[in-house]
Amino acid sequence: MFGNMFSARAWELVWSFRGTFLLGFWHTLLTSILAIAMSLALGLIFGLMSSGTKTSLKAVARVYVEFIQNTPLLLQICFLYYALSFSGHGIGILASGIISIGLYHGAYMSEVFRAGIQSIPKGQFESAEAQGFGYVGMMRYIILPQTVKVVLPPMTNQIVNLIKNTSVLYIIGGTDLISNTYSFVTGVNTGGAYGPAYLVCGALFFVMCYPLSRAATIWETSLKKRDQMSAAKE
Amino acid sequence: MKTMIKLSHIHKVFGDLHVLKDVNLEVGEGEKLVIIGPSGSGKSTTVRCMNFLEVPTSGKVFINGTEVTPKNRLKVIRENTSMVFQSFNLYPHLDVMHNLTLAPVKIHHKSEAEARELARHYLQVVGLENKANAYPAALSGGQQQRIAIARALCQQSKIMLFDEPTSALDPETIQEVLDVMVKLAEESNITMVVVTHEMGFARKVADRVVFMEDGRIIEEGTPDELFDHPKSERVKQFLGKILNH
Numbered sequence: 081m082f083g084n085m086f087s088a089r090a091w092e093l094v095w096s097f098r099g100t101f102l103l104g105f106w107h108t109l110l111t112s113i114l115a116i117a118m119s120l121a122l123g124l125i126f127g128l129m130s131s132g133t134k135t136s137l138k139a140v141a142r143v144y145v146e147f148i149q150n151t152p153l154l155l156q157i158c159f160l161y162y163a164l165s166f167s168g169h170g171i172g173i174l175a176s177g178i179i180s181i182g183l184y185h186g187a188y189m190s191e192v193f194r195a196g197i198q199s200i201p202k203g204q205f206e207s208a209e210a211q212g213f214g215y216v217g218m219m220r221y222i223i224l225p226q227t228v229k230v231v232l233p234p235m236t237n238q239i240v241n242l243i244k245n246t247s248v249l250y251i252i253g254g255t256d257l258i259s260n261t262y263s264f265v266t267g268v269n270t271g272g273a274y275g276p277a278y279l280v281c282g283a284l285f286f287v288m289c290y291p292l293s294r295a296a297t298i299w300e301t302s303l304k305k306r307d308q309m310s311a312a313k314e
Numbered sequence: 315m316k317t318m319i320k321l322s323h324i325h326k327v328f329g330d331l332h333v334l335k336d337v338n339l340e341v342g343e344g345e346k347l348v349i350i351g352p353s354g355s356g357k358s359t360t361v362r363c364m365n366f367l368e369v370p371t372s373g374k375v376f377i378n379g380t381e382v383t384p385k386n387r388l389k390v391i392r393e394n395t396s397m398v399f400q401s402f403n404l405y406p407h408l409d410v411m412h413n414l415t416l417a418p419v420k421i422h423h424k425s426e427a428e429a430r431e432l433a434r435h436y437l438q439v440v441g442l443e444n445k446a447n448a449y450p451a452a453l454s455g456g457q458q459q460r461i462a463i464a465r466a467l468c469q470q471s472k473i474m475l476f477d478e479p480t481s482a483l484d485p486e487t488i489q490e491v492l493d494v495m496v497k498l499a500e501e502s503n504i505t506m507v508v509v510t511h512e513m514g515f516a517r518k519v520a521d522r523v524v525f526m527e528d529g530r531i532i533e534e535g536t537p538d539e540l541f542d543h544p545k546s547e548r549v550k551q552f553l554g555k556i557l558n559h
């Protein structure tokens with residue numbers, strides 16, 4: 081239809097359908113934020129469970145992590161959406177997406193937190209205990225703050241992956257950024273504007289992910305700088 | 315004299331390893347007790363049983379008259395004991411002031427101002443009042459250990475446990491830590507239990523010295539009795555080795 085994929089006409093077409101892209105952007109953002117919150121909460125809880133001493137809790141965390149990590153996300157989202165819908169308890173596309181993506185990345189976050197907690201020397205736990213801190217106080221004031229440095233890079237990695245993984249909503253008919261872009265380029269009236277559409281889509285993803293990566297890098301650098309400064313002071 | 319710590323028929327088993335074999339010990343209020351003995355004899359495990367960092371496999375621990383159980387452990391620790399470790403274990407993410415005020419504020423529910431007051435006082439005691447804003451990584455080993463002692467003092471506990479507080483230090487900085495401990499021993503009524511190889515320190519401050527070997531207390535007495543007139547051959551041997559170093 082268009083001789084040149086990047087013709088002005090194609091860009092105009094994308095512009096006139098900007099609402100589709102913005103809606104996709106908004107749904108991806110919303111899904112991401114809620115799924116990130118869920119994955120962090122799950123990751124923290126299961127990370128604490130698997131780094132603790134209670135074998136029963138460890139086993140539960142292990143099952144969750146292994147089960148989620150060794151089955152495809154696409155299968156999980158289909159199961160959650162279609163199985164629930166057909167049993168008459170459908171929870172909708174967006175909720176299915178948020179929950180399945182949150183669950184999926186929660187398993188990876190759990191491993192991130194576990195590694196972070198296990199990187200803290202035993203003496204820190206003993207010191208806290210000897211001062212009379214219970215489990216919650218010890219984690220909150222002494223252990224978890226020390227894990228930030230270790231956890232930050234892989235956590236950011238997971239968050240960026242999570243945002244990109246919102247594209248799985250496509251398979252259950254979502255209206256996220258990837259799905260909307262794909263519908264646009266394959267639509268009867270809108271077809272053919274592949275180049276500009278995918279560029280816009282990519283730019284919108286970049287706008288979400290890049291500031292996050294940057295912010296995490298800056299935070300990490302400032303933590304490292306504090307360490308170096310305090311070590312050099314003497 | 316009131317009994318502050320009582321270990322009664324303590325056994326501790328790690329896997330196949332029988333580490334403590336019927337340890338019985340009483341420490342009176344204000345008493346300064348030094349524990350010596352060869353490596354692996356169970357000195358650390360004994361002290362760690364006193365604040366339940368290790369839960370005895372069998373036997374009873376009484377602190378200030380209360381039997382310690384896994385259930386009341388936190389409460390008993392909070393009210394009675396503090397500990398100084400071989401490896402200092404300061405909190406690296408907090409500056410010195412916050413290392414000192416964390417437990418007073420979060421555990422003992424003191425106000426921030428009160429806790430700072432307390433911290434400044436004990437920083438003075440250990441001679442490091444100018445380090446309040448430093449991070450642990452910026453301090454020498456000796457300084458870190460003095461801060462760790464100040465942190466323990468901020469808990470204002472009646473009992474202080476020391477597990478080889480100078481063993482990880484450079485020879486030049488050992489004395490500054492020992493000086494602080496001597497001062498504490500001489501000027502306070504705190505009950506002190508100290509695992510150490512510093513015989514000079516033991517002679518100077520100990521009311522009683524306990525010699526451990528292979529999970530048992532083999533001999534105990536005043537520093538003069540134990541160091542100058544040891545009864546068992548094993549203690550003589552051990553002292554010979556230590557003093558010839």
Ligand SMILES: Nc1ncnc2c1ncn2[C@@H]1O[C@H](COP(=O)(O)OP(=O)(O)OP(=O)(O)O)[C@@H](O)[C@H]1O
Pocket residue numbers: 328331333351352353354355356357358359360
């Ligand atoms: N958590 C543990 N798990 C298994 N074995 C342990 C544990 N803690 C201590 N042990 C063992 O118990 C024995 C006594 O250890 P302990 O640390 O009490 O000795 P110690 O007298 O303090 O020795 P050192 O002078 O080397 O510090 C050692 O053989 C040690 O390997």
Ligand SMILES: [Mg+2]
Pocket residue numbers: 357358359477478
């Ligand atoms: Mg030891």
